[in-house]
Amino acid sequence: MSPGISVLCVDDDPDVRSLTATALERTSDELDVATASGSREALDRLANGDDPDCIVSDYDMPELNGLELLEAVRKEDSDLPFILFTGKGSEEIASEAISAGVTDYLQKGSGLDRYAVLANRIENAVDRRRTARARRESERELERYRTLVESMSDPMYVLDETGRCTVANEAFCELVDADHERILGTHISAFISRASLERGVKTVRRLHESGRESDRFEVTVEGDDGERWIGEANVTVLTDERGERTGSTAVIRDITERKQRIRELGQYEAIVETAPIGLFAVDGDGYLRWHNEEFTNDLGIERDIVGTHFQELVDDGFVPEQILDNYLDRVRHLLSSANDDEHIAYEMEWNNAKGERGVTEFNIGLLPLEDGEFTGTVHAFRNVTERVEYREELERQNQRLEQFVSIVSHDLRNPLNVAQGHLDLLETECDHDSIEETRWAIDRMEELIDDLLALARYGRTVADRERIELAELANAAWACVDTAEANLVISLEGTITGHEGRVRELLENLFRNAIEHGGEDVTVTVGRITDDGDGAGFFVADNGSGLPETGDIFEFGHTTAADGTGFGLGIVAEIADAHGWQISASESVDGGARFEIRKATTLEGERSAE
Missing domain, CATH: 3.30.565.10 (Histidine kinase-like ATPase, C-terminal domain)
Known part of the structure; x- marks a missing residue:
């Protein structure tokens, strides 16, 4: 976005004029909006020395309409950005505006997003004008780099002293998913992250002050789909014959996969060290090669055990002997081409030294093979005694609930059915108001039983869907x-x-x-x-x-x-x-x-x- 953009807003409606100016300045800190109540006032301001970067005008105004104002402005300044921003839109007006050379045409709307669009159009129009002027002034200098930039397979760009792109090769266009017209004249901040911009500015300033030829900084590009591309930019400062900085150029090398691997490694290290489960790895010969802190804490081991044979932990009573049972069979199963299993999970019940029952959940997987050879296994375990006991208690509660449902359905309904039958017999014998009241009470009790049964049936968590x-x-x-x-x-x-x-x-x-x-x-x-x-x-x-x-x-x-x-x-x-x-x-x-x-x-x- 170009800094310091002055805008002249022309509209005969004072409320619309004020709203447009306020909305544009709130949308962009770089926009400074002055207003004119009509075409005559706008022309007077221009004649008296006002030099806006862009004019935003309504169409339907007294004296001179928007297109007539455009014609008068073009006589004095042929490339001053002029945007027709009107609520009276039609294909005829749009066609006439384009034919008259209007920079852009935008219809007014009720939402504030229209002003965000207008601000963007203004910035782009002004940027294009400034870029065009800068391009004409520096065309001779840029020609020296053009062939080099376009011939490189790595993304490469050239910036002027303000940070706007003056040259970009095809690889850079593909990287930021934009064509040359969109890139040229646009500030580099539109294509790289804010943190990357700050690193780049510091690197260029440090290079210029130190006199060094080049340096590197990390640059991140985020696409519209949210995908991040990380590169390492090798940047060089451009100077004129007096040594004054005129810009910079950079070649970017893709390091996305390397950074991703480093981040993933750090994440995995943090996960395994802080995971609330015991984790350990055993090599192909049965020796313990790595473990996290939770492993030794959970087993009560206070000495260094890396390099210890796992059988020794069993012999010392730290690990149940059952864990070694069928170990080789599980490894053969994981190595077999007859299945796609990547790990095996199982539960083991055991008793500690006090005779207390415990249940542990184990997961076993293979370490990466080396040249097709078995290198060991990785294990995860956690104490699930409370979960198993809770599950068993829940099953007992469900059984009691089923018993309750049976009692309600059978033992309560039977007396009600007897009462209903006797009431029907009594009704044939006599006619009394109490009979109807009693029938209502019995029906009421049946409704309550139905509702209680519904609660018993439907309050349980749904497993089968x-x-x-x-x-x-x-x-x-x-x-x-x-x-x-x-x-x-x-x-x-x-x-x-x-x-x-x-x-x-x-x-x-x-x-x-x-x-x-x-x-x-x-x-x-x-x-x-x-x-x-x-x-x-x-x-x-x-x-x-x-x-x-x-x-x-x-x-x-x-x-x-x-x-x-x-x-x-x-x-x-x-x-x-x-x-x-x-x-x-x-x-x-x-x-x-x-x-x-x-x-x-x-x-x-x-x-x-x-």
Whole structure:
């Protein structure tokens, strides 16, 4: 970007004029914007000595329009950048502007991004003009380098004293993915990282002050796709006959792979030294060649053991003898061409000196072969006793939960069925208000049992998942609900992964909630949520009465309905949590309720149905 760009903004609308000037100066610290209320004032300013680097003019103005102003300016300065920035755009105006020799043409817009585009156009236009002037002044000097630069296979460039590119070979153009026209006259900071620019400036200044011929600095280029290219620039200072610095030239050698290897090595070293697991390597003869600190800490070894045969660690009681069992078989398996396994993982149960049970997880892999020969193995281990015990306890809890479900399903429903049967017999014998109240109480107890069973079934983490057509499942869930006169609109299609039965239960509960609180003629919509930073997913919304003002609607027992159990939305939250999804409630665009289920990725699509 060129420093010190003065801009004259011409617009008869004072608000637009002020906004344009303010926005441009905020967009770029290098822009200094003056304003004129019309073409006459602009011409008067030019006649009185104002010398802007660029004019930005509206089209539709009294007295002289933008193109008439351009014609008057061109009579005095044939190459002064002139950008037509107008809200009254048409192909006719654009064509007329181009024919009249306007530098650039840009329509106004409502967003501030238009001013960023305008600032960029101004800078590019001014840079091109300055570059053209500089090129004419230094063409003779540049010709000496042109043949050399273009003949080199390594990227090479020449900069003037301000840091703008005056020469660049084809290899440099390919490196920064830009053509010569884009590069020439553009400051080198547009193509290399800020840190690289600072290193380059210091290197050139140091070279000039010391009188040395050349020096090197590291340069990083980042492409539009985020890919980083790292090179080593061999830079030389250019001077005139008086010894004054006139620029610099550099040849860049690719060191991306070397730097990447160095970084990866450093990362791996940091990882293995700080990893909360024991790591060690054994050579082909069974001697310990390397280990991290966690290895000796975990085993309680305080002496230096590098170079010790692994059998000695077993004999000293530091390592269970079982670890050597089947070692050779595992190595043969990894070396075999009959499989593609890169490592083997296994668990081993053992007892320490106090007789306490422990479980260790081992991973074994091969060290890189040398000329096809076995060189040893690398091992990782960690104590997973707590994890195994937790898993076993979880299995026991699940068994108890299954027993609870069985009791609820059988031992509680049987008495209810007996009571229901006797109530039916009693109803044939007499007519009393208490019969209806009793029937309501029995139905209420059955609803509570159903909800408790749903919590028991659906609150567990989902392990086995399948691809589900969400639109089809929504229609199936809708068919299982007493929907009265309600309408269903499905505005998505695609799949999610989950447990079909649980997801259907989730949708059924949301549909019932919408009908219970939104009325029998409510409209329920199921739609897709794109990933806006909080995760993609789907929503269920209605145009009913909205959410209650107080209380956590997902809390078990929370209900605003006189005959509600307060379990429906609690079950919805449990099912979502079991899938690893996130659920939230808010007001819908129609004033009803909107439930969003995020982290449940859906495929994009659109479908409507009732």
